[in-house]
Amino acid sequence: MSTKVVIGAQWGDEGKGKTIDILAGRADVVVRTSGGNNAGHTLMVDGVTYKLHVMPSGILYPDTVNIIGCGVVIDPKVLLEEIDGFESKGISTKNLKIDARAHVIMPYHIELDGLSEAARGKGDIGTTKKGIGPCYTDKAERSGIRMCDLIDAEIFPEKVRENLKIKNKMIELVYGGTPLDPEKVIEEYTAYADRLRPYVCDTVPLLHKAMDEDKEVLFEGAQGILLDIDLGTYPYVTSSHPISGGVCVGSGVGPKHIDECIGILKGYTTRVGNGPFPTELNDETGEQIRQKGFEFGTTTGRPRRTGWFDAVIAKYAVRTSSLTSVVFNKIDPLGGLDKIKICVAYNKNGEITTDFPPTLTELAQCEPVYEEMDGWNEDISDIKEFDKLPLAAQKYILRVEELIGCKISSIGVGPGRDQNIER
Ligand code: GDP
Ligand code: IMO
Ligand code: MG
Numbered sequence: 078m079s080t081k082v083v084i085g086a087q088w089g090d091e092g093k094g095k096t097i098d099i100l101a102g103r104a105d106v107v108v109r110t111s112g113g114n115n116a117g118h119t120l121m122v123d124g125v126t127y128k129l130h131v132m133p134s135g136i137l138y139p140d141t142v143n144i145i146g147c148g149v150v151i152d153p154k155v156l157l158e159e160i161d162g163f164e165s166k167g168i169s170t171k172n173l174k175i176d177a178r179a180h181v182i183m184p185y186h187i188e189l190d191g192l193s194e195a196a197r198g199k200g201d202i203g204t205t206k207k208g209i210g211p212c213y214t215d216k217a218e219r220s221g222i223r224m225c226d227l228i229d230a231e232i233f234p235e236k237v238r239e240n241l242k243i244k245n246k247m248i249e250l251v252y253g254g255t256p257l258d259p260e261k262v263i264e265e266y267t268a269y270a271d272r273l274r275p276y277v278c279d280t281v282p283l284l285h286k287a288m289d290e291d292k293e294v295l296f297e298g299a300q301g302i303l304l305d306i307d308l309g310t311y312p313y314v315t316s317s318h319p320i321s322g323g324v325c326v327g328s329g330v331g332p333k334h335i336d337e338c339i340g341i342l343k344g345y346t347t348r349v350g351n352g353p354f355p356t357e358l359n360d361e362t363g364e365q366i367r368q369k370g371f372e373f374g375t376t377t378g379r380p381r382r383t384g385w386f387d388a389v390i391a392k393y394a395v396r397t398s399s400l401t402s403v404v405f406n407k408i409d410p411l412g413g414l415d416k417i418k419i420c421v422a423y424n425k426n427g428e429i430t431t432d433f434p435p436t437l438t439e440l441a442q443c444e445p446v447y448e449e450m451d452g453w454n455e456d457i458s459d460i461k462e463f464d465k466l467p468l469a470a471q472k473y474i475l476r477v478e479e480l481i482g483c484k485i486s487s488i489g490v491g492p493g494r495d496q497n498i499e500r
Contacts, residue, residue: 079293079294079336079337080288080293080294080295080296080330080334080335080336080337081100081104081293081294081295081296081336081337081338081339082296082298082321082324082335082337082338082339082398083096083097083100083295083296083297083298083339083341084298084301084302084319084320084321084323084324084338084339084340084341084394084398085298085299085300085301085302085304085319085340085341086301086302086340086341086342086390086391086394086395086398086400086403087301087302087303087342087343087346087347087348087387087390087391087394088301088303088304088346088347088348088349088354089116089299089300089301089304089319089348089349090117090301090343090347090349090372090374090375090381091301091341091342091343091406091407092119092341092343092404092406092407092489092492093118093134093297093298093299093341094117094118094119094120094129094134095119095120095121095406095489095492095494096339096341096404096406096487096489097118097133097134097135097295097297098120098122098134098135098137098494099494099497100295100339101134101135101137101138101141101295102138103293104135104138104141104293104294104295105140105141105142105287105292105293105294106135106141106142106143106144106284106287106292106293106294106295107133107134107135107136107141107142107143107144107294107295107296107297108133108143108144108145108146108280108284108294108295108296108297108324108328109131109132109133109143109144109145109146109149109297109299110146110148110149110296110297110298110299110323110324110327110328111146111148111149111298111299111300111317111318111319111323111324111327112149112150112209112299112300112315112317112319113130113131113149113150113151113152113182113207113208113209113212114130114131114152114155114156114182114205114207114376115204115205115207115209115299115300115315115376116129116130116131116299116300116376117129117130117374117375117376118130118134118297118299118375119375119492120134120137120494121492121493121494122137122493122494123494124493128375129159130155130159130376131145131149131151131152131155131156131159132145132156132159132160132163132170132173133145133173133297134297135295135297136163136168136170136173137168139168139169139172140172141172142172142174142283142287143170143172143173143174144173144174144175144176144280144283144284144328145173145174145175145176145179145280146176146179146280146327146328146329147176147178147179147280147281147327147328147329148179148317148318148323148326148327148328149176149179149327150179150180150181150182150208150209150212150213150216150317151175151179151180151181151182151224152181152182152187152207152208153181153182153227153266153269153270153273154269155207156175156273157269157272157273160173170276173276174276174278174280174283175224175273175276175277175278175280176224176277176278176279176280176281176329177223177224177225177277177278177279177280178223178224178225179223179224180212180213180215180216180221180222180223180224181212181221181222181223181224181226181227181266182207182208182209182212183208183212183222183237183240183262183266184208184257184262185211185240185241185244185245185248185257185262186208186209186211186212186215187206187207187208187211188208188248188254188257189208189211189244189247189248189252190204190206190207190208190209190210190211191206192248192252192254193210193211193252194206195252196252201351202312202313202314202350202351202352203313203349203350203351203352204315204350205350205376205377206377207376209315209316209317210315210316212316213316213317214316215240220240220243222236222237222240224273224277225277227266227269227270227273228270228273228274228277230267230270233263233266233267233270234259234263234267237259237262237263237266238259238263241256241257241259241262244257245257280328280329281328281329284328284329284330285329285330288330288334296324296328296335298319298321298323298324299317299319300315300317300319301319302319302320302340302390302393302394302397302398303348303390303393304319305317305318305319305320305323305397306318308320308393308397310352310353310437310440311437313350313351313352313353313437314352320397320398321335321338321398321399321400322398337401337402338398338399338400338401339400339401339402339403339404339486340391340394340395340398340400340402340403340404340483341403341404341406342386342391342394342403342404342405342406342477342481343370343405343406343407343489344386344405344406344407344408344409344410344411344473345366345370345383345384345385345386345407345410345411346383346384346385346386346387346390347370347372347381347382347383347384348381348382348384349374349377349379349381349382350379352437353437353440353441354382354384355384355387355389355420355423355440355443355444355445356384356385356386356387356418356420356445357382357383357384358383358384358385362414363382363383363384364383365413365414366383366410366411366414367380367381367383369409369410369411369412369413370383370407370410385417385418385419385420385445385447386418386419386420386477387420387445388419388420388421388422388431388477388480388481389420389421389422389423389430389431389432389433390433391403391477391480391481392431392433392480392481392482393432393433394481395481395482395483400483401483401484402483402484402485402486403478403481403483403484403485403486404485404486404487404488404489405474405477405485405487405488405489406488406489407489408457408470408473408474408488408489408490409456409457409458409489409490409491409496411452411453411470411473412452412453412454412455412456412457413452413454414452415452416449416450416451416452417449417450417451417452417473418447418448418449418450419447419448419450419473419476419477419480420445420446420447421446421447421448421480422445422446423443423444423445423446424443424444424445424446425439425442425443425444426442429446430443448476450469450472450473450476451469451472452469453467453468453469453470454467455467457470457490458490458491458496459490459491459496460490460498461497461498462498463488463498463500466488466498474488484500485500486499486500487499487500488500
């Protein structure tokens with residue numbers, strides 16, 4: 078048996094989808110464990126692009142079981158759109174399994190996400206407005222609606238009516254929004270329930286049976302470690318646990334079942350939404366990286382903020398997610414830059430540190446300490462062996478590996494399934 082966790086080791090969008098699609102070729106089971114359709118995972122196979130939001134990234138392999146675990150929050154409408162999208166392309170979703178415990182994103186969650194962001198004004202988080210925060214809030218508050226409730230024709234209407242008594246007051250009286258009609262919500266979501274019912278089950282025994290039978294299991298993380306609600310740049314975070322530990326609570330396995338933790342990094346840093354970003358480049362170089370890396374949100378289309386690679390963040394990821402190896406994606410967009418900088422440490426009021434600080438106040442006192450390296454001009458997108466890379470690219474990768482203290486096992490040189498250098 079082998080179980081591998083794949084997580085984002087920066088602020089998300091590191092190329093997790095691409096890496097999971099590659100690794101899923103050898104996996105029997107792929108499990109999404111946290112987040113919802115705030116995620117956007119892109120797969121590019123034979124020139125066709127697939128953008129997945131809730132669907133696990135093993136879906137292109139007909140025999141792979143794809144599980145949506147209990148830690149995921151599900152917008153039924155979005156999931157059905159994804160199911161229909163794949164089925165219409167002749168890609169079967171018969172092996173999709175949705176855990177009965179997973180929480181449902183309801184229309185009032187989406188409404189409240191937008192209203193609360195607007196109320197925060199300039200201090201907004203920059204959420205995806207997909208209802209993620211309000212859904213996880215209800216889960217923690219224990220008023221959430223789960224997939225098992227959605228598919229229960231008696232329980233679901235009651236829960237919607239009960240919840241909307243309070244949610245409508247919040248929408249109307251706190252935020253000045255328009256209340257929702259419970260009966261319309263019930264009608265719309267009952268139709269979604271009817272279609273999703275065949276996929277809903279208890280995925281915990283299924284997963285454990287697979288592990289008992291020595292199957293290959295791949296846990297697909299979403300977001301990135303700095304968006305973790307506890308270990309990220311709070312409050313500019315999401316509402317779940319993108320660190321590797323989140324995989325356990327989001328699927329129902331204990332840490333002893335995890336063999337490998339693979340962190341996905343990219344050759345530079347990006348962030349969508351607001352919050353601190355020490356190595357951010359608000360200049361032509363940042364724009365060049367954005368254009369070459371096509372750094373625009375998969376979910377919201379927003380331009381991603383770009384900056385130099387930050388080894389302090391990557392080292393924090395190695396520690397907080399017990400990474401056993403790293404996939405270093407998106408090296409190719411750095412091509413054409415004369416010089417490339419790496420943030421090797423922070424200067425915090427004169428003290429040099431490689432520890433990522435716990436508070437935004439301390440982070441604001443940190444200035445990146447840069448090391449400058451030579452760039453390269455060659456097109457590297459078809460290279461398959463490390464030794465064939467331009468020397469400057471090799472040096473850059475090896476220096477990053479040294480700084481983060483974790484083996485770089487694979488390097489991404491393009492979005493395609495075969496655009497990788499294995500080491
Ligand atoms: P995820 O959220 O971590 O799955 O990443 P996204 O899919 O949101 O964003 C990563 C983007 O980079 C996608 O458009 C991928 O197709 C693309 N990508 C992944 N790896 C590479 C790579 O090595 N080089 C290039 N140029 N693009 C890549
Ligand atoms: P993948 O899986 C990048 C960010 C949002 C915002 C913050 C909170 O594709 O890497 P939320 O809607 O979750 O309440 O927004 O988190 N965010 C992501 N940024 N990639 C993601 O997912 C993200 N999911 C959420 O932009 O800053
Ligand atoms: Mg993404």
